[in-house]
Amino acid sequence: MSNPNWKRVVIKVGSALISPNQQGCSSHYLLSIAQFIVRCRANGTQVVLVSSGSVAAGAHLFPEQEKSDIAVKKAMAAAGQTEMIATWDRLFDFPSAQMLLTHADLRDRERYVSIRETIFSLLDNNILPIVNENDTVTTDKLKVGDNDNLSAMVASASEADALIICSDIDGLYDKNPHEHDDATLLKTVDHIDESIYAMAGGAVKGGVGTGGMRTKIEAAEKAVSHGIDTYIINGFTELSFNMLLNGENPGTHFKPHAKPMQENVHWMRHTSNAQGEVIVEGDFDASLDSNADQLTSSEIVDVKGEFSVGDTILVRKEDGTKLVKAKSNYSSCLLNFIANQENEEFANEFEEKTGPIISDQHIANLEKE
Structure with a gap:
């Protein structure tokens, strides 16, 4: 990597960073992410934040409830969303804006264009868009399902130069590093195929999020086809963000396609159902x-x-x-x-x-x- 010259960046932050212990929001891991966003903006780079975590943030308010109950989860999301947005807002000295989306919003062309226009208008006025799936109203038919793929759709809609997906490990390994000491980190991925997906496995069991490494690769595939540099990095370490700002690759870099899809074709293929x-x-x-x-x-x-x-x-x-x-x-x-x-x-x-x-x-x- 050379010194990044990004015009616009989308960064995706997961539930484990927002609420590590499901006891409400914690700023412990968010401070370095917020500082990264501040420094990006100071360098002239616009930032869109895609933040999971509303369900995890609201879980502690329902101690006696069955957490797997769908209605309870929606209530947890409703209560946790306000706490999550308030936590982010406290970390910045500039205004932020909440955008709650469902897949129905994204797959409808007219609403999709409206989302683009809103993002551009917020950025033009130096307001940080904070995007999350609207878990309070989504159903199986309407939900994106995970914020990794949502972040790729948002990156495409906002015409981002780079998508940064925060994980709990340094990037994509050839095998699960939690289970294999000889696992090797892939620093660069030129082409995403079945062999890359085979390295991902499934979702992390027992985690507070809805995705795993596979959904991150799905998101990367969507983003790179639109010409967007995509990185999977360790979001728990400040070093990752310092390296990015210094033009270094702290995790796995998925290289964009040389001939990106046109915006309307990309939307049809990767967003519309x-x-x-x-x-x-x-x-x-x-x-x-x-x-x-x-x-x-x-x-x-x-x-x-x-x-x-x-x-x-x-x-x-x-x-x-x-x-x-x-x-x-x-x-x-x-x-x-x-x-x-x-x-x-x-x-x-x-x-x-x-x-x-x-x-x-x-x-x-x-x-x-």
């Missing part, structure tokens, strides 16, 4: 990522799920091969009707009048997956 599927003939080989008109009702063999005009859908072959995620210009009901017409001339005339089935402005190619 498919609400249904369109199954096409097995020999269909059109390049949908460059020509939406290639997909017509004559190629469709089945429509799965219920979706509306403007929803994201997955287009795949009968053998399961994924082709693209795309914005649908038809509802599932109408698409079923058109695809089931025996009169092909009628279907062709209908499509000529109403336009292509999917929008060529919002297509993310998946064929290489």
